Amino acid sequence: MSISRSQVEDFLYMEARLLDSQMFEQWMDLFSDDAVYWVPAGRDDIDPSRHVSIIHDDKESMAKRVKRLRSGFAFAQDPASRVHRLISNVRILSEDQASGALEVTCMMLLVELARKRQTVHTAFCEFSFDTRKDPWSIRRKKVNLLRNGEVLESTPFLI
Amino acid sequence: MIPNIDELIQNDLIHRSVYTDPKIFDLEMEYIFNKCWVYVGHVAEIPEPGDYKTTFIGRNPVILSRLSDGEITLLINRCRHRGPIVCQHEYGNSKHFRCPYHSWTYDNSGKLVGVPMPQGYGSTFDRDRLGLAKVARVAQYQGFVFGCMTEDGPSLEEYLGGITRFLDAYAAVSASGKIELFEGVQKCGYNGNWKYQLENGVDPYHVGALHLSAVTPEAMKIYRQGVGCVIAMDGHGVTDHTDWGPMPADAGLSGGFNLVIFPNLIVLRSQIRTVRPIAVDRTEIYTNVVRLSGVPEEVNIKRMRDQELEFGAAGTFFTDDLEIFERTQEGLQSGAVEWLVFARGLDREEVKGGYMTGAMSDETQHRGMYQNWKRHMMAAASSLMAAE
Ligand code: FES
Ligand SMILES: [Fe+2]
Numbered sequence: 001m002s003i004s005r006s007q008v009e010d011f012l013y014m015e016a017r018l019l020d021s022q023m024f025e026q027w028m029d030l031f032s033d034d035a036v037y038w039v040p041a042g043r044d045d046i047d048p049s050r051h052v053s054i055i056h057d058d059k060e061s062m063a064k065r066v067k068r069l070r071s072g073f074a075f076a077q078d079p080a081s082r083v084h085r086l087i088s089n090v091r092i093l094s095e096d097q098a099s100g101a102l103e104v105t106c107m108m109l110l111v112e113l114a115r116k117r118q119t120v121h122t123a124f125c126e127f128s129f130d131t132r133k134d135p136w137s138i139r140r141k142k143v144n145l146l147r148n149g150e151v152l153e154s155t156p157f158l159i
Numbered sequence: 160m161i162p163n164i165d166e167l168i169q170n171d172l173i174h175r176s177v178y179t180d181p182k183i184f185d186l187e188m189e190y191i192f193n194k195c196w197v198y199v200g201h202v203a204e205i206p207e208p209g210d211y212k213t214t215f216i217g218r219n220p221v222i223l224s225r226l227s228d229g230e231i232t233l234l235i236n237r238c239r240h241r242g243p244i245v246c247q248h249e250y251g252n253s254k255h256f257r258c259p260y261h262s263w264t265y266d267n268s269g270k271l272v273g274v275p276m277p278q279g280y281g282s283t284f285d286r287d288r289l290g291l292a293k294v295a296r297v298a299q300y301q302g303f304v305f306g307c308m309t310e311d312g313p314s315l316e317e318y319l320g321g322i323t324r325f326l327d328a329y330a331a332v333s334a335s336g337k338i339e340l341f342e343g344v345q346k347c348g349y350n351g352n353w354k355y356q357l358e359n360g361v362d363p364y365h366v367g368a369l370h371l372s373a374v375t376p377e378a379m380k381i382y383r384q385g386v387g388c389v390i391a392m393d394g395h396g397v398t399d400h401t402d403w404g405p406m407p408a409d410a411g412l413s414g415g416f417n418l419v420i421f422p423n424l425i426v427l428r429s430q431i432r433t434v435r436p437i438a439v440d441r442t443e444i445y446t447n448v449v450r451l452s453g454v455p456e457e458v459n460i461k462r463m464r465d466q467e468l469e470f471g472a473a474g475t476f477f478t479d480d481l482e483i484f485e486r487t488q489e490g491l492q493s494g495a496v497e498w499l500v501f502a503r504g505l506d507r508e509e510v511k512g513g514y515m516t517g518a519m520s521d522e523t524q525h526r527g528m529y530q531n532w533k534r535h536m537m538a539a540a541s542s543l544m545a546a547e
Contacts, residue, residue: 041471049460051343068475072372075479075483152347154478156473
């Protein structure tokens, strides 16, 4: 039976909620060992082997970010940003039942409150899932920020 | 009222108004950014004929272009008719810049080549005198291009002084001897004065403290042991860690050097950072990432991935730097305490190789940069005094 949009939405809401609640370890567990977590710089369609990104992490780098946030010395997150993520415009692009590959896109509205300042980001997000096991794993998360070519404020939280 | 520049910079003390007074910022734009050699870009950003980059020298919007003969030119990005910028893109390739307002058209050497309905101007209209204004001087060293808004003053090489040796060593890490760049720029902003980033670019003292969450235990040990030195070099700042190791190809924290070239260029590890002052309490940082020739592709990719993890707007190091710059701007609003303390190493620094040199965690390099700042700003004070 094919995957419904509401199943995908449930997963994306859960992922967003883990980040909003700072459950970083559980969030990281959603990703496969070969996962890529990518926030391009400049524009959405860059080649990350030739062009610099804002974030281009493998799982090891993601773990370093989380370890830093938990270290007690991440001064830029003391106090931690409060973040609300709103997910919408969810679309299933393709599903391959044999391999479990599922390609999804959505829009994210992210509002961060830190040091009395509210910062709004919007992004077009692309996800590749492996749906063979429950829960699914994320093989690729790409966050195309609307402002990826602009000067950004410090972004010490996970996008 | 003219701020009393002379008193704001003591040898080991700096007055808070240097970072908070908008009048000081206005004077800096005029007497530092309009007088010094200011970094505008690297030739690797405009490799082909017709390539251009737009940027700023202080408050002057400028266009850095490569002409068809390969020469580099630096023009003021401002239509000679009634003032709009003529180029709104950051990078591009064009032989012409056309102002859309009334279609005055300039070639990329600045010459005014097209004016619609020219008969409306009288016989005194001289289009040869209405080309885009040229920045008074442009020069490059190891491909780093600088512009200077005044005709007189030292040549670029005189201005860089001892720094040229370090730029040579930086370029030599690439097998071709030439600096190459990854595409793209990382851009970050903070609500604080531009000079915090200059101080911080050559500040080994903070690495083991502010970056406790990000620095590896091995690097932390070296920083605590204080291998290397800091140098006040011809008005610029250097931290020289080559005792620890040469500039490493993988751009890791294991030797090499950091350079702060007054007033707006920082070269360290794999990064070329341009500091752009926007207001007394607003600064933008533009970072290009250097790729090497003659190394395996994985080494270059690792340079870029490490830079992204650690620096840039989401970097594990840089977010804490940006945070402290904003907290400093907040703290300095208080007039209850007037002075910042730059006294580390005062009684152990000594002249070595012709330059005042301190231990690795000292503030000798900062004192040198602020004496340079003071020299330029004193010129402001005396010409304002003469005008009053
Ligand atoms: S203002 Fe540029 S052509 Fe008139
Ligand atoms: Fe730092």
